[in-house]
Amino acid sequence: MVALAGAGGGGNLQSCPTLMMSLCTLPFEERACFVAGQAKSGTTLLVALLDNHPELLVLPEETAYFPTVLTKYAPRGRRAQFDYLTKQSLSNVLFGGPCKWGKRNYTTFPREKFLETFERAAFDPVNAEEDLLVLMVKAYAAMLGRSLDTVRRWVEKTPANRNHIPAILARFPHAKILVTIRDPRAILAAQIALEKTRKTGRFSTYYVIAHWCVAARLARRVADGEIPGFVVQYEDLVCEPAKMMEKVxxxxxxxxxxxxVLTPTKVGQFWSGNSAARIHFSQISTEPVTxxxxxxSEDEIGWVEWHCRDLMPEFGYExxxxxxxxxxxxxxxRGERPREYLKSRAYSLRDQITR
Known part of the structure; x- marks a missing residue:
């Protein structure tokens, strides 16, 4: 079984002035923390628990900066990248855009001013070489009235960051990486419940298992010390939140x-969760674990274990x-349309042949 609690450091930095000083001397852009994992693996809960920490600045919505902005939109230029962040990414709600999934309440957040501030900074010739994500974080800090000197780490969460860790560390070499992992059977159950409510018609059982295997291999490399980071196991986070958050x-x-750090918030306001089963909570719940x-069904468990059983025991998932x-x-x-069924089986066979 992979040892998942292998991150160094103590829980109270007031006794470590040298450590605090070295962190403060890093330029703001280098004080990054990226959260990676898989959808429904606890990434949103983790950042909600970090959201209100006075030493952190947490972007409350996903930007898909590395998975999309720096890949698909890089050849199209800065304006296209800016438009994606403010109009198409899940962060668009912070700029006054429509919420794509679930409910988000940012009525008290100055969305128009945020857009104006970010746009002005993004296209100021002085900032031509500045990273768009860093400028967005700085604009967000300004909206909250936060001095950058008070921010020990700023945090961006996009589950698909799991595919871009080398690029993240190349661009932000001092970044912290948090990787979430959860029982893949629980993730399939959550995604089935999610499709019942969203009815997208695009529910892919292949992506459930493929994304889990990528996240699991990343978590293994982090735990083995091959990649700098810290693994947050969902079950530990909800069953022993104080112990896990102290390590984080x-x-x-x-x-x-x-x-x-034991009260989930978004932009400092209490957050009642984004459970796929539409269950709201007033505190961290262990119910989703089981x-x-x-x-x-047995067949649904079988689909997951067919693909993930070799890696599962490393994380205690027998x-x-x-x-x-x-x-x-x-x-x-359940919830799988014929087209997605065929694609999932074809992709699975392709992976097994090319592995």
Missing amino acids: CAYLEIDFDRAT RWQREL PRLTRRELRYFMRPI
Whole structure:
């Protein structure tokens, strides 16, 4: 089993002035922290617990900066990248755009002013070589009235950061990396529940298992010390939140304050969760840890274990079924449309052939 708590540092930095001083001497852009993982693996809960920490500046919505802005939109220039961030990414709600999924309440946040401030900075000739993400974070700090000198780490969360860790570290060599991991059977159950509410018709069972395998291999490399970072296991986060958040704070080199990091917030306001089952909570709940055991059929469990069973035990996720059976591969999953069914099986076979 992978040892997941392997991040150094103590929980209280007031006794470590040298550590605090070295962090403060980093330029603001180098005080980055990126959260990676998989959708429904606890990334949003993690940043919600970090959101209100006085030493952190946490972007409350995903930017897809590395997965999309610096890849798809890089050849199209700065204006196209800016437009994606402010109009198409999930962060568009911070600029007055429509919320794509779930409910977001930013009525008290100065969205128009945020857009104006960010745009002015982005296209000021003085900032021509400045990173757009850093300028966005600085504009966000200005909206909150935060001095950059008070920010020990600024935090951006996009689950697909998992695919871009080398690029992140090349661009931000002093960045902290937080990687979330969760039982893949629980993730499938959450995605099935999500498709029931969203009804996108594009639910892909392949991406559930493929993204998990990528995140698991990344978590393994972090735990083995091949990549700098810290692994946050979802089950530990919800079952022992104080213990896990103390370790996270130590890794980020910030003070651990139970009153702050055990209450989830967005932009400082209480956040009741984004449960796929539409269950709101007033405190961190352990119920999602075992929900999959009641909700998934044997065939659905079999689909996950067919693909993930070799990696699962490394994280303490013991397979329930004794072996792979062809029917687990062939049976459709709830919510899976015929087109997505065919694509998922074809992609899975491709992966097994090319592996």
